[in-house]
Amino acid sequence: MSQSIAAKRYALALFELAQKNGQTGPIQEDLLELKKVFQTNKELSQLLDSPRLKAAKKKELLAELFKGANQLILNTLYVMLDKKRLDEVVNLVDEFTAYSNDAAGVAEAKVYSTVPLTADESQAISSAFAQKVGKKVLRIENIIDPSLLGGIRLQIGNIIYDSSLSAKLERLKRDLIGS
Structure with a gap:
């Protein structure tokens, strides 16, 4: 915006x-x-x-x-x-x-994944995360990012939900090094 x-x-x-x-x-x-x-x-x-x-x-x-x-x-x-x-x-x-x-209860979202999302996957993501940001539905733009290794990264405005394999490995690395 x-x-x-x-x-x-x-x-x-x-x-x-x-x-x-x-x-x-x-x-x-x-x-x-x-x-x-x-x-x-x-x-x-x-x-x-x-x-x-x-x-x-x-x-x-x-x-x-x-x-x-x-x-x-x-x-x-x-x-x-x-x-x-x-x-x-x-x-x-x-x-x-x-x-x-905003008037229609729609939020723009970018979903980063290693492979293109199916219609069912997009719908499931929309249903699961729309409520979390107080909207009725998400308008999803799927972006292919092989560096994720697996899983997805979802960006809605300034909010990022990262359940990618690369992020999980990075968190694990930080935990192992930190302890």
């Missing part, structure tokens, strides 16, 4: 409008695509930051590039353009996702 106060304010305003209009899900999907565009096309950011291009032309460009996007998103982009805050788009998406997840 970002530390940008501006991004949090824009995200909260957009989230409240999305909730009011019952469009939280579709807007979040559009925002994730928007984030990909801004992260992969640095030239777009440079073009939109250019003082040579008038604001009206920039708005036309945004309208053309994101013509399939929700109007609330386009309006948010226009406001951010007017306030010279388009550099906060990626942070806005992250903040919106955090507000949306």
